Amino acid sequence: MDPAAMFTDADAAALYDLLNPWDPGRRPGDAFYHGLVMAAGSVLDVGCGTGAMLHHARGEGHAGRLVGLDPDRASLARARRREDVEWVAGTAADAAGQGVVELATMTGHAFQCLVDDDDLRTSLAAVNGALCPGGRFVFETRHPQARAWEEWRPSNATAVIDWSGRELRVCHEVESVADDVVTFTESVLGPGGGVLHVARAVLRFLDPPALDAFLAGAGFTVEARYGDWHRGPVTGESVEIVTVARRDQRAAPSPSTTTATPTAEAPAPAAL
Ligand SMILES: C[S@@+](CC[C@H](N)C(=O)[O-])C[C@H]1O[C@@H](n2cnc3c(N)ncnc32)[C@H](O)[C@@H]1O
Structure with a gap:
């Protein structure tokens, strides 16, 4: 490390935005999520990082509840530059304490930060608990192949x-x-x-069968599965696994690490 140079965690967050500008007009993955977010009445972005997706949605006129959740303080400080979105410090395992939403997302491969089996189970159950019945959890993970x-x-x-x-x-x-x-x-x-x-x-790097076993165990049904951002199927060449998972109508398993439970149920969202 060069001791003479200053590069703070805030700089690292700013560099992230420089390298990964949220731009639905140019980036198909951003366009995919932007459409879903604008169509949902309320959104929880888990692992929101610097908050660019929700910043953009609010700027484009999203009038509903938008919540960003991330454990990284420096990223969240950047996210907080926009005050008309709720920002919460925490991990995916804290999702169920954030109220009830129609759509939960994990973008930018944030889902892959869930590494051990227990954290995956707890986090997925918590995201499930944050959704209204029929609500969707949409995320992508890099295909191990x-x-x-x-x-x-x-x-x-x-x-x-x-x-x-x-x-x-x-x-x-x-x-x-x-x-x-x-x-x-x-x-x-x-x-x-x-x-x-x-x-x-x-x-x-979970493959589709392993992913689906974790999702089923947490009370999700896989509604759609894509291998690219244009909604093509997963093939032997796919680089991404894009998943639209719907919360089952039955009661979600209660996350073991959260005490908060949703108190209000929003109406089920429209079909994607
Ligand atoms: C590659 S960044 C993606 C940020 C943003 N979603 C995007 O699309 O640009 C991954 C994010 O996941 C967050 N993260 C790491 N572990 C997490 C966890 N257990 N629960 C939720 N988010 C987590 C990191 O702090 C980081 O902001």
Whole structure:
């Protein structure tokens, strides 16, 4: 790490937005979610990060309840720049305490941050508990068959000019691949090549059968499954697994780590 250089967690959140601008006009994944969000009366975005999706929805005239939930304080501080959206510090396991919504989302592969089985079960049950009967949970996860992590190497670094005109490079390096769990680092390098910031991440790559078993166990029915952002099927070439899961009409399993339960039930949302 270059001790002379300052690169804060707030800078890392700003860099995330620079590298991943929310733009439904240009990015098919953003367009996919934007349509769902605008059609839903209320939305909980789990793992909302810097809040760009809900910022955009409100800016485009969404008039209903919008809630962003994320454990990362620096990202949430950025999200809070827009005050007409509710922002909550917490993990997916805290979702059931946020009231009842028609649509829950996990975008930007946030779902893959749920790594161990217990956290997956607790988190999915909590998201289920945040939905009205018939409400949808929509998220994407990278298909393990595409082995995305094989591209995560320093030679594939991304160059970017930051807000102060510095040329930075962002590079990834895999530490381990153990079954379906990949551990890697993301490093930000300054103009002279010095390391400004390092973040370590652990992601799980579930295949469709494993995903569906977790969803069924948490009270979801898979309503639609896509292999791309244009609603094509999952094939042997798919890079993404996009899932639309509907909360079963039966009572959701109660999340073990949350005490709050929804007190009001919103009407079931319209079909997608
Ligand atoms: C790659 S970012 C995606 C952010 C945003 N959804 C987007 O589309 O740009 C993943 C986010 O998941 C959040 N996260 C990590 N663990 C989580 C958990 N257990 N529950 C909810 N969110 C989590 C991180 O803090 C981070 O903001």
